Amino acid sequence: MRTARHITLPKGFQAAGVACGIKESGQEDLSLFAAQDDASVAFVTTRNQIVGAPIQYCRQRFPRGRGKARAIVVNSGCSNVCTGKAGLRDAESMAKRVARHLDCASEKILVASTGLIGRRLPMDRVRAGIDQAAGSLSRRNDAAALRGIMTTDTREKSALVQGRLDGREFTVAGVAKGAGMIAPSMATMISILNTDLAISPTVLAAGLRQVIDDSFNAVTVDSDTSTSDIVAVFASGAAGNATLKKGTKAFARFVSVLSEVCGELARAIVADGEGAEKIIRVEVRGAVNRDQARIAAKAVADSPLFKTAMHGADPNWGRIAMALGKSAAEVRAETLKIRIGGVLLFSRGTGRRFDEQSVRKHLAGTDIHVQADLGIGDGRFTALTCDLSREYITINADYHT
Amino acid sequence: MRTARHITLPKGFQAAGVACGIKESGQEDLSLFAAQDDASVAFVTTRNQIVGAPIQYCRQRFPRGRGKARAIVVNSGCSNVCTGKAGLRDAESMAKRVARHLDCASEKILVASTGLIGRRLPMDRVRAGIDQAAGSLSRRNDAAALRGIMTTDTREKSALVQGRLDGREFTVAGVAKGAGMIAPSMATMISILNTDLAISPTVLAAGLRQVIDDSFNAVTVDSDTSTSDIVAVFASGAAGNATLKKGTKAFARFVSVLSEVCGELARAIVADGEGAEKIIRVEVRGAVNRDQARIAAKAVADSPLFKTAMHGADPNWGRIAMALGKSAAEVRAETLKIRIGGVLLFSRGTGRRFDEQSVRKHLAGTDIHVQADLGIGDGRFTALTCDLSREYITINADYHT
Secondary structure, eight states, X not given: OOOSOSTTOSTTEEEEEEOOSSSTTOOOOEEEEEEEEXXXXXXXXXXXXXXXXXXXXXXXXXXXXXXXXEEEEEEEEEOOOSBXXXXXXHHHXXXXXXXXXXXXXXXXXXXXXXXXXXXXXXXXXXXXXXXXXXXXXBTTOHHHHHHTTOSXXXXXXXXXXXXXXXXXXXXXXXXEEOSSSOOSSSOOSEEEEEEOSOBOHHHHHHHHHHHHTTTGGGEESSSOOOSSOEEEEEEOOTTOOOOBOTTSHHHXXXXXXXXXXXXHHHHHHHHTSTTOOOEEEEEEEEESSHHHHHHHHHHHHXXXXXXXXXXXXXXXXXXXXXXXXXXXSOOOGGGOEEEETTEEEEETTEEOOOOHHHHHHHXXXXXXXXXXXXXXXXXXXXXXXXXXXXXXXXXXXXXXX | OOOSOSTTOSTTEEEEEEOOSSSTTOOOOEEEEEEXXXXXXXXXXXOOSSOOHHHHHHHHHOTTSEEEEEEEEXXXXXXXXXXXXXXXXXXXXXXXXXXXXXXXXXXXXXXXXEEESSOOOOHXXXXXXXXXXXXXXXXXXXXXXXXXXXXXXXXXXEEEEEEEETTEEEEEEEEEEOSSSOOSSSOOSEEEEXXXXXXXXXXXXXXHHHHHTTTGGGEESSSOOOXXXXXXXXXXXXXXXXXXXXXXXXXXXXXXXXXXXHHHHHHHHHHTSTTXXXXXXXXXXXXXXXXXXHHHHHHHHHOHHHHHHHHTTOOOHHHHHHHHHHSSSOOOTTTOEEEETTEEEEETTEEOOOOHHHHHHHHHSXXXXXXXXXXXXXXXXXXXXXXXXXXXXXHHHHOOO
């Protein structure tokens, strides 16, 4: 599915990534994702109450999280968070500079920043970076554009699905960054998605809302919620389809494809979680309702004791029961069933005899499946998380301000 | 303040600790804390919905968490959690065996267990251990009794305050265990407290309720809440004071002393947190109310990113702002002030210039003080936590079932 082109494969989009000196490493640290004409855009932002200047800026420009836009400029290495009014002016100035290059109103430019909190952006370098990026926009710059949004990520993350609608080929493509400070509260990473389908901002926003809970909001690396993050989807209309309407089969098809792309990006984020060696699906069913299933799954996925047990490949179902029990979801020991790798370890209030070798073999792998059936109702939710390793501590104790 | 006698220093109490073979290590693993006559007792138990058989047993015997009792028997190495009806019978049988030795009704015996979840107790050994412990009850066995309740604890934890009331000397003494699976939800460790004051169960329970939130419920090691834990206070009346009444100066004096002992035990638990190298006070003031202050302080104290920054002695106030912002408490960047070691790092929405050397020196120590003034109301709360180290991972990834 991977090709040299990812985010620019949908028709009507370009990208660029440059190194302008925000990161000391000399790596790419500024990316521009642009539509060739005005595109529909919809985005969701973090639920953290302390938000960066770029998030404030985007919310001011698009109070309902949707509209017509041309581009998003993203820098890494400095998040422009807790930088006061000066920081807000910096975000605005980034938008203006991009707009001048694209010959559009600055209201049509989104801004995102990721990296250290509390530092001002080195605006001389940022301005030079924007000039360079705008001058090199192309449909073949995906690799550099992907690297330009990375912080502690160890790999580029992209996903792509193509299909046909109205006899025309369409593409939904996405890139994402995020390795720590990831928790299931709306939009806790940066992800840019492009599609060439024709779709209004309102319908695009409806589609994004439908997929976000089961993808980006279902992942957790460390239960911490970033101050900066945003998921934005652009639709150029260049595929030439009839404009998508809500409640139609075509819309359902788009939502399904968008969900696939977002799900793949969410999995990539967890797999690249700071220090992660394993990706763990925590599937809760039988909860009172879907909300309670989410709360229960999240309690397990966030539990340090559970995550260290998974790191140690230990079938310690007691820690799963503990985490479910401490959650705000209704849980009863008598009706609870716990499975790891499909093997029943706990039911009717007690541990079962089980094939320990088979479970240990599953846990020794890198793709772990934990199931908890609460046995009460019909609510289901699957959270994604990773194990907690010494390497997480190393990365985060040594990531200095 | 430490003497060879801790928990048995209040008049009217005895203790014993024996090694009966529950722990593979051969360390002490069963302790008995007994009053010489019927004593008042009050206790609080975990809020986890999955609770061990001993907790179920205690709740059945004392539905209001108070009454008259003679003793508590505590074993370590196996928590008797998720063991079904058989586990409940085991807890009951422990109480009965103790009662036979003390020549009292089994309803007067509390039971607590800590250790692995999901295993049945080796009852032959437990019975032999109870016989041995009952036979060796004494006012001079404190060291063994303290060791008998430990699991991953690296040190014995005890605290003791003496004072005078009505011209008579009185003592409040306590012991505690707990190093992981500690979070501020009611009673998340095992702690036994003895006092020789005369006080009814109802008034004793009122005193315990008053102190628990600021002591045991204010500490967090890993945000996980145990299925097993209990804080129980016994009052023998042997000091010879007039029975304490609520709303009196004497009661206030008792509450103050109890608070001091519980606070000291809570600090000892955090200082001995799994892998902990530092103890961190997270003081929140200026919240809408006390509940919100608690929520905000807990969000910081539980944040893995904050805890790893403290481990790395990094004045990363951005992670403090992030953790406050993600909490359910009302937080505004504009009114927020953040201090570390008394030095102002953040106010009016931005980072301040600060004496970095002085802050780094404070962070290099083992007793860290973080303050966040939300600048909104009068709510205050101080949470206690520890740093998150590689050693936490080692302990918990390698603690096998």
